[in-house]
Amino acid sequence: MNTQPAYRGDVLDEEHVFFHRGTLLVAIAQDSCNNIIPIAFVVVEGETSDAFKRFTSHNNKDVFEEKAYLVGVERKNEVQDFGIEESLSELAQLADTAGLLVVGSTYQKLTSPNPRTYIGSGKVSEIKSAIHALDVETVIFDDELSAGQLRNLEKIFGGDVRVCDRTALILDIFNQRAATHEAKQKKLLISPNYKCLFSFDVSLAQMEYQLPRLTKMWTHLERQAGGKVKGMGEKQIEVDKRILRNQIGILKKELESVRKHRKQYRNRRFSVPVPVVSLVGYTNAGKSTLLNQLTGADVLAEDKLFATLDPTTRRVQMKNGKEFLLTDTVGFIQKLPTTLVAAFRATLEEISESSLLVHVVDISHPLAEQQINAVDKVLSELDVSSIPRLMVWNKVDRVSDPQKLRLDAEKRDDVVCISALSGDGLQEFCNAVQDRLKDSMVWVEALVPFENGDLLSTIHQVGMVEKAEYTEQGTYIKAHVPLRFARMLTPMRQLCVSRH
Ligand SMILES: Nc1nc2c(ncn2[C@@H]2O[C@H](COP(=O)(O)OP(=O)(O)OP(=O)(O)O)[C@@H](O)[C@H]2O)c(=O)[nH]1
Ligand SMILES: [Mg+2]
Numbered sequence: 001m002n003t004q005p006a007y008r009g010d011v012l013d014e015e016h017v018f019f020h021r022g023t024l025l026v027a028i029a030q031d032s033c034n035n036i037i038p039i040a041f042v043v044v045e046g047e048t049s050d051a052f053k054r055f056t057s058h059n060n061k062d063v064f065e066e067k068a069y070l071v072g073v074e075r076k077n078e079v080q081d082f083g084i085e086e087s088l089s090e091l092a093q094l095a096d097t098a099g100l101l102v103v104g105s106t107y108q109k110l111t112s113p114n115p116r117t118y119i120g121s122g123k124v125s126e127i128k129s130a131i132h133a134l135d136v137e138t139v140i141f142d143d144e145l146s147a148g149q150l151r152n153l154e155k156i157f158g159g160d161v162r163v164c165d166r167t168a169l170i171l172d173i174f175n176q177r178a179a180t181h182e183a184k185q186k187k188l189l190i191s192p193n194y195k196c197l198f199s200f201d202v203s204l205a206q207m208e209y210q211l212p213r214l215t216k217m218w219t220h221l222e223r224q225a226g227g228k229v230k231g232m233g234e235k236q237i238e239v240d241k242r243i244l245r246n247q248i249g250i251l252k253k254e255l256e257s258v259r260k261h262r263k264q265y266r267n268r269r270f271s272v273p274v275p276v277v278s279l280v281g282y283t284n285a286g287k288s289t290l291l292n293q294l295t296g297a298d299v300l301a302e303d304k305l306f307a308t309l310d311p312t313t314r315r316v317q318m319k320n321g322k323e324f325l326l327t328d329t330v331g332f333i334q335k336l337p338t339t340l341v342a343a344f345r346a347t348l349e350e351i352s353e354s355s356l357l358v359h360v361v362d363i364s365h366p367l368a369e370q371q372i373n374a375v376d377k378v379l380s381e382l383d384v385s386s387i388p389r390l391m392v393w394n395k396v397d398r399v400s401d402p403q404k405l406r407l408d409a410e411k412r413d414d415v416v417c418i419s420a421l422s423g424d425g426l427q428e429f430c431n432a433v434q435d436r437l438k439d440s441m442v443w444v445e446a447l448v449p450f451e452n453g454d455l456l457s458t459i460h461q462v463g464m465v466e467k468a469e470y471t472e473q474g475t476y477i478k479a480h481v482p483l484r485f486a487r488m489l490t491p492m493r494q495l496c497v498s499r500h
Helices: 084-097 121-134 147-157 166-188 197-213 215-224 230-270 287-295 338-347 368-381 402-411 426-439 450-462 483-488 490-499
Strands: 017-021 024-030 036-043 055-058 061-064 066-075 100-110 138-141 162-165 276-281 312-317 323-328 356-362 389-394 415-417 441-448 464-470 475-482
Touching (some): 166 197, 287 323, 356 368, 356 426, 426 441, 450 464, 450 475, 483 490
Parallel strands (some): 066 138, 276 323
Antiparallel strands (some): 017 024, 055 061, 441 475
């Protein structure tokens, strides 16, 4: 018997198959909470069973669709941007992206969540009935649950029903995506040392999420051993926690070295006087499609949440000969858990060094306004308030009255309407980017002494350098730079005047 864990979405191979049940083989996988779950039933011989019909192609793999049931809570005294039904429909989309089959959902209005079970006992019973009636295998909560709540709910629902929350689901999607992404990079041999920064972030976020929830593994041990392993289980949990802490330590070190490497790469990139523009926005807004249209890049763009995990940068050449670098980033989502905001922070270090943030909005989405607010909220946590912004209303081809939309956009001077798919409005977009880049800067000529090398690299990072000439006294530079740097350069500007 081989007990090496697989993960949901893994291709079935002999390594992971070890239960034989009649004509079916049951493969065992782990999900992001380390729960053991059956992932596939393969008919060896005989009739096609109902189970077999539940195979679905996901990320080009045949995976078994788990039946999922969604649960949300509407807080009575809190005004929330996303209504409960809207939030649940987004959760359903997330579940679908993760390869689950949503068979039902419910919600409850509460003043405050129940500390033991999150929802009230009446609702718990109602869900338990639904689980039996619909053969539910996974119950997904729309909010982050505590370790205790997860454990209690699993106990009450009984059997092999898994309970997980939005955070675990998002982590699961990120993991599946990161694995595919890295596998592809390795296959293509783009760079043998290539590591997806985001997959580091995600692994770290996942481990940090698991650490306080490890008691769940203990429940599994107990279940497997018929409930007679109390002392052993307790010891085991300590050992597991120590292993996990060690892994977190190793991962943090590796992450640090990848970040350093990327920073060096960015610094090299910044030695070319081209400003960097970053695309940010809600997941599925069309950021990658826009990058592809403008640069002919081949970034995966699809109608799934979190298609992009790693920042990709490409050069955009405008008709007037000007250039800028465009960076595509991972999309945001509402109710982004703290562990994941931290993960985003490392990945999005790239955007904190850009000259302009372009906020891409799917204006055809019924919740466009709420999505804008959710993105603004994450951005406010990322400390990028000093970077100028431009908003892009994308997917204008899908709205019912594009003319009215354009009029609305014209009334505001920070919005450009485009269709990244058809290419409509891209010239206006490039012009707006160029204006915005210049607008926010002042023209300086300065002589930067060699000992102020740091300042020079900052000018390259945040400004538009027209000329950099090395002289005996230092670097003579002509550039558009943000106002705050112009102030810092004042003494050097005087140096420059005395040079003439
Ligand atoms: N009709 C229409 N569809 C678009 C447009 N732009 C993007 N899409 C579609 O929207 C879906 C999402 O596009 P992506 O470019 O992957 O979105 P993204 O913002 O990169 O998404 P994440 O990487 O998940 O954050 C794809 O199916 C695109 O074809 C547009 O202008 N019009
Ligand atoms: Mg994308």
